[in-house]
Amino acid sequence: MDNLLLTTEIDILLLLLVACFAAIALKRLQFPYTIGLVVVGLALGWLALHVEAFEILQTLSLSHDLILFVFVPPLIFDSALNLDGRLLFRNLAPILLLAIPGLLISTVVVGGILSSGTPLTFSQALLFGSLISATDPVAVIALFKELGTPKQLAVLVEGESLFNDATAIVVFNLILASSATEMGVGANPLSQGLGQFSVSFIGGMLVGGAIGYLARYLMALVKNNLLLLFTVTAVLAYGVFLLAEEVVQVSGVIALVSAGLTAGWYASNRLPPAAQEALGEFWEYSAFLANSLIFLLVGLTIAESALFEQISQTGSLLGPLSLTILAILVARALVVDGLLPLLNLISATPIERRYQVVSFWGGLRGAVCLALALSLEADLLNRDLIVMLTLGVVLFTLLIPGTTMGRLIRRLKLDRPALIEQWEQLMAQVAVKRNALKQVELVQSFQPQFQTVIDGFHQRYQQAVTDAEQALGQFIEQVDQCPENLQSLLLLTALSIEQKSYRTLYGQGLMSELVLDQFNARLALLQDGVLGGDFSFERFKFMPLESIWSRYLQVIVQWVAPDNPWLLHQQSQMTIARYEYWAILVRVSDLVSLKLKVFSEQGGASFIEVVQSCRDLYAQERVEAAKELDKIAQKFPEAVIAHQIEVSDRIARTFQNEAVEKLVTEGAISNGIAAQLMQPIFSK
Helix, strand or coil: CCCCCHHHHHHHHHHHHHHHHHHHHHHHHCCCCHHHHHHHHHHHHHHHHHHHHHHHHHHHHCCCCHHHHHHHHHHHHHHHCCCCCCHHHEEEEEEHHHHHHHHHHHHHHHHHHHHHHHHCCHHHHHHHHHHHHCCHHHHHHHHHHHHHCHHHHHHHHHHHHHHHHHHHHHHHHHHHHHHHHCCCCHHHHHHHHHHHHHHHHHHHHHHHHHHHHHHHHHHHCCCCCHHHHHHHHHHHHHHHHHHHHHHHHHHHHHHHHHHHHHHHHHHHHHHHHHHHHHHHHHHHHHHHHHHHHHHHHHHHHHHHHCCHHHHHCCCCCCHHHHHHHHHHHHHHHHHHHHHHHHHHHHHCCCCCHHHHHHHHHHCCCHHHHHHHCCCCCCCCCCHHHHHHHHHHHHHHHHHHHHHHHHHHHHHCCCCCHHHHHHHHHHHHHHHHHHHHHHHHHHHHHHHHHHHHHHHHHHHHHHHHHHHHHHHHHHHHHHCCCCHHHHHHHHHHHHHHHHHHHHHHHHHCCCCCCCHHHHHHHHHHHHHHHHCCCCCCCCHHHHHCCCCCHHHHHHHHHHHHHCHHHHHHHHHHHHHHHHHHHHHHHHHHHHHHHHHHHHHCCCCCHHHHHHHHHHHHHHHHHHHHHHHHHHCCHHHHHHHHHHHHHHHHHHHHHHHHHHHHHHHHHHHHCCCCHHHHHHHCCCCC
């Protein structure tokens, strides 16, 4: 075909169709999806070279710009959007240690080995070492989700990948610039490079964080319109990458990570549950498309490069490729087994040995490595060798470590989730089975003509409930033997109940955004304390986390400008926020205590004792909150009345908007009428 656009469109449609059939087949074969796509891509590449009907597939090929500006933004943004930000920050030291010093060490080790055993010069070997040291554990992360490995391990592996992609790009460009200007890699270029790297890294964080923060306001405006919400986040992902890379000239990857974390925090704390779920599915689909196309194109590119022919026919590539694979394994071992044990000596939360083994073997290579290799100028000496070695390493890491990672995880017994995750999973199973049993019993009472069939279902679900309850009981017996684990488990459960309650109350209009921020900050401190082994959280339980502004405001109003209307209004708003804070705390303390009471029926004496101590803590909190509530009500009765009016308005608007949205969903009214109906009920 002469029409390049039409040919490209046909190629993309064919590849997506192949990806669909491959996904079905690979799922049945229990083979990793992304790695399977590389194999399928290799087969398609061979067919494109040898069968005339498949020649159309040669139109599409991987390029530096295609990878970085089309595929990387959705992949990075999806990872950052769904990454647990607090868990990321708790593990930031090992992540940055592997991503920055680790990548530099790997660059030097790989470069040193290859410069002495391959035709590459030292600067070329360093250039290759920088690009090949960037990890891409997409297949490994997918396996983590499937097997239910601990979240900390997933955050370590994924976090390192996100940050070392940026490090690799910056280091690669610095070495390339030094080589081009014949400056070498002496002390002066290295010091300049360190400065440029710091500017690129920190600048990327600032640009991404700032744009992500501004995008919150747009997301707030369109949170009830999913199509606009998807559009805003898509513009954010691609826009922040282009702005950082092309305009500000800082790290686009770091900007994407920063923007994704900011947007993810807003989505998890502000968006309605339905919008959160829809946004997650949109970006999961976007990442699926990017992954499907990129891994199929990796296979096609490897096949078209005649990598296997060069290895089998001439043998000239076999020696350098074998040495390269050995070099990356040695470098990876030095980085993981050298840096992490040193960090463990001073860290309060050491990285256990099993995690280090998975981190070593899970250092796959992928998109960013290929993008950097393909970006090299065609006339660069040994450019073809660098591209071939990159393709060979990518293929090796995908086919060998990638396909054996599942067995390694099971052998290390890392397919068992953490205690809190096991607890939540077992509790959810019991709740789901009990609810299903109730539904069967409901059908049983209304459908007597199907009594025999329904009785059979009833027995099966009754047995399922019994099995789930027994599994939960066995888990409690095991945890009961370790008081610290038991206390940590129950406190984290209580805090989880708190968090869900706050989100529900906010969604119902009973809580303002300011107060929700206070509770989220307090919960973060409490959860971090419990995970760190500190179970004494009275220091945070009985005080609102106020901003510095609110503290200084009282002093300003009292001593500087007692009659200023704006300052008095601000002070009134702060008083209302305090009243709302304590009112919500009274309500949630009762709710948590009530839900914890159910647990006391499920364990032994020590379990009941820990549950009761936790309930006592919340009972004490309720008493303290009620006292503070009464003080504010007596001292500022007008502010309390204003708060009650404001809450009534929020609740009324919330239920009104839900009713309108339901009518739109049912087709009873149009979107135009709905927009007119969604107006404040009470005038301010």
